[in-house]
Amino acid sequence: MTFEPLASDFYGYADLLTDREKEALASLRDYLETEVKPIVNGHWEAATFPHETVKGLAAQDVYSxxxxxxxxxxxxxxxRGFVxxxxxxxxASIATLVGVQNGLAMGSISVAGSQEQRREWLPKMAAGDVVGSFGLTEPDSGSDSAQGLRTVATRDGDEWVLNGSKRWIGNATFGDITVIWAKSAEDGQVKGFIVPRATPGFTATKIEGKQSLRIVQNADITLEDVRVPEANRLQNANSFRDTAKVLRLTRAEVAWAAVGNSIGAYEAALRYARERVQFGKPIASHQLVQDHLVTCMGNITASLGMVVRVSQMLDAGTQRDEHSALAKAYTTARMRETVSHAREVLGGNGIVLEYDVARHFADAEALYSYEGTREMNTLIVGRALTGSAAFV
Structure with a gap:
């Protein structure tokens, strides 16, 4: 399958990819355009999840x-950023499914699990046979998870007993396992546990009424005396530093997703501008409409340059927390601006799902907030710049 560079990749960053990578990307794009794009607006409006995409995406190796x-x-x-x-x-909801499965759940097992745990779980999850979720955020602990985690794990012989609650946990209503992060009652350190959904005392309830990422099935989780064997404790998760290793990887991918969401809105606006006729000509030929589109392109191009460099640093082993934090803060802020310009190009039609921009516009709000708010990521970068922590 021939890879065609996106017109929105204005500076040609995809030229950095190998031929094999381009081939895989072309196959993924074909699947998304033919199998996923036609159904997402309906699922977004109904707040339902297209379960068939789990296996379809697995066939594209996106979890692998x-x-x-x-x-x-x-x-x-x-x-992987281009993916x-x-x-x-x-x-963006489908991107979130993959980010949770591949980045957060599989990432937790890969980064903090033993060799035996990686061999047991990762192939099943890569094949889409097991769907995972990531249980860190709590009702009263989001940005302060490093210090404010209230879920407790108590050792009882060869088992651990988990008590607490989690919130905003994607995939948890239908997923097979959730990686639960909890503080040990013994040493106060954060540890990770692989918890199957069928475990007694584990309850996942769908969060209703969302106006962003409506396809994502976020859940409130309640843990009441949930017993987990020692074999399901992530053997290399000994403190929040190990949790942070996972977030460092996924935060950069959220920045890439923000660029993708921006591109989706921009492309829909450009398509509309070329087709919509007002005052006797397509509105794409109006100066003010072109100004909106050029602003979108500038934001996309600047953001793409940033995420490409962050990913190169990851490959080189030089990426630090502040690098991915700056990328996440910057690209999501530019995304928010970009989807607003795209919506404005469509006028009243910009709030109708049929034209796609409304979905990208609404989904931008969730991308802006999750995996660390702009403010928290700014403080991570600020600490690196000044040497002074200003979190509290």
Whole structure:
């Protein structure tokens, strides 16, 4: 399948990819355009999840690329970023499904699990046979998860007993396992646990009334004396520093998804501008409409340059927390601006799902907030710049 560079990749960053990476990206794009894009607006409006996409995406290897146990071919972090971009360009909820499965859940097991745990779980998850979620955020602990985690894990012989609650946990209503992060009652350190959904005392309830990422099935989780065997404790998760290693990887991919969501809105606006006739000519030929489109392109191009460099640093082993934090803060802020310009190009039609921009516009709000708010990421960067922490 021939890879065609996106017109919105104005400076040609995709030229950095290998031929094998471009081939995989072309196959993924074809699947997304033919199988996913036609159904997302209906599912978004109904707040339902297209379960058939789990296996369809697995066939495209999207859960496999990053991990040694499942990697189909050698690939770069830049390529994996372009995968996140392509997903979000079509739908940010589908990109979130993959980000939770591949980045957060599989990432937790890969980064903090034992060799035995990685061999047991990663191939099943890569194949889409097991769907995972990531249980860190709590009703009263989001930005302060490092210090404010209230879920407690108590050792009882060869088992751990978990008590607490989690909120905003994507995939948890239908997923097979959730990685739960809890503070040990013994040493006060954060540890991770693989918890099957069928475990007694584990309850996941769908959060209703969302106006962003409506396809994502976010859940409130209640843990009441949930017993987990020692074999399901992530053996290399010994403090929040290990949790942060996972977030460092996924935060950069959220930045890529923000660029993809921006591109999706921009492309829909450009398509509309070329077709919509007012005052006797397509509105694409109006100066003020072109100004909106050029502003979108400038934001996309600047953001793409940033995420490409962050991913190159990840491959080189030089990426630090502040690098991914700056990328996430900057690209999501520019995304918010870009989807607003795209919506304005469509006038009243900009709030109608049929034209796609409304969905990208609404979904931008969730991308802006999750994986660290702009303010929290700014403080991470500010600490690196000044040497002074200003979190409290």
């Amino acid at each position: 690329f990053a991990w040694e146990e499942t990697r189909p071919f050698e690939n770069s972090a830049v390529f 996140a971009l392509e997903l979000a360009r079509v739908d």
